Amino acid sequence: MDALDRPVWSALTGPQARLATGGGAGWRIDPGYGPFAAAAPGHEAALARLLRDHADTLWLIEPAPVAAPPGCVVRRTAHVVQMIADAPVALDPAIAQLGEADVPAMTALAQATQPGPWGPLTWRYGPFYGIWREGRLIAMAGERMRPDAAIIEVSGVCTDPAWRGQGLAAALIRRVMAGHRARGAASFLHSFADNEAALALYRSLGLVRHGTRVVTVLGKA
Numbered sequence: 001m002d003a004l005d006r007p008v009w010s011a012l013t014g015p016q017a018r019l020a021t022g023g024g025a026g027w028r029i030d031p032g033y034g035p036f037a038a039a040a041p042g043h044e045a046a047l048a049r050l051l052r053d054h055a056d057t058l059w060l061i062e063p064a065p066v067a068a069p070p071g072c073v074v075r076r077t078a079h080v081v082q083m084i085a086d087a088p089v090a091l092d093p094a095i096a097q098l099g100e101a102d103v104p105a106m107t108a109l110a111q112a113t114q115p116g117p118w119g120p121l122t123w124r125y126g127p128f129y130g131i132w133r134e135g136r137l138i139a140m141a142g143e144r145m146r147p148d149a150a151i152i153e154v155s156g157v158c159t160d161p162a163w164r165g166q167g168l169a170a171a172l173i174r175r176v177m178a179g180h181r182a183r184g185a186a187s188f189l190h191s192f193a194d195n196e197a198a199l200a201l202y203r204s205l206g207l208v209r210h211g212t213r214v215v216t217v218l219g220k221a
Contacts (some may be wrong), residue, residue, distance in 0.1 A: 003147035004082060004188060004210060008061050009038035010147035022050050028058060032121035035059045035217075044069040051220050058218045059117060061190065066216040076217040078195040084151070085206035086186035095175045098128040098140060105137040112152070114221070115158035123217060128156060129175045131168050138163045141172035143180070152180045154189040173205055192213075 002009040011022040012027040020027045026046025028037035037058040039046050045057055048071035057075060060066050068074045098106060103123055110118040128142030144155035154176050159168050177187040191198045193212065 003038075003151065004037060004084070005063055006061075007082075007145050007153070007213075008036045009040075009190075010057075011145040012036075012038060015146040015149050022046070026050055030121065032119050033125060034068065034117040034119045034122055034144075036117070037112050037218075038062075047192045047218060048072050051218070054220045056219065060216045060218065061213050062212075062216065065163065065214045066218070068221070071221050072218045073221045074216060075219045076215070078215045080190040080215055081193050081199060082188060082190055082213050083199075083202050084186060084188040084210045085205065085207040086181075095129045095131060096173060097121065098130045098137075098142075102130065102137065106140060109137050109140060109158055109160065113158035115156050117155040119158070122156065124161060125155070127176070129172055129178055131172065133163065136160075138145060139168040139172055141169065141176050141193070143176060148150075150184065151186045151188055152183075154187050157189075170201060170205060173202075177205075183219070 012029060019030045019033055022028055024046065025040040025043035028050045035057050035058060037047060037050055044066060048069055050058060051072070065077050100207055106123055106128065107118065126143040128140055130137050130140040132138065139159040141157040143152050144154060145153040154173055157169050157173060180187045188210065189202065190208065190213065191202060206219065
């Protein structure tokens, strides 16, 4: 199996097992990092016990939609395009690495722009980089899943709407991917299949289509 066929399962039973909670047939990422989860094939019923309450959700990224196991309901499904790149990229020296002191600004930007699930520990997946203007964080990007030791996900890409159209996201993605290359890893990402503008940007950065996956969001019944 290609590690990217089931990226969450590959990450939580492989390079990022230290972040996994659950056991045996069903795992989820530490909720502080986000809502991602996966189950062994045929053991989707194990997902129900991973939900903490009715406000909690599990995000599955799989080759096909996942039917709600007993005790769960499907709250959303969406197709995403998976893209990958392993070519060298140029760096922008104006980009700053973000750290713990920047978490309030990172959280505010993520909540305002909704780049994807963001938890209080999401910034700790790996290096995040940002661009500041007038004392405010206006754009950032970082990393998330490691389905394999040699491939890392680009994630958390977002720009304040007032500063869009200036190539900030592209510069940040290049910086994140350059960090992956420095560690001997390739980069991949997911984009909603109907987001043509994002897909065009990613293609321009050297990412190529690897396949289509389905996000299924589960909640308590």
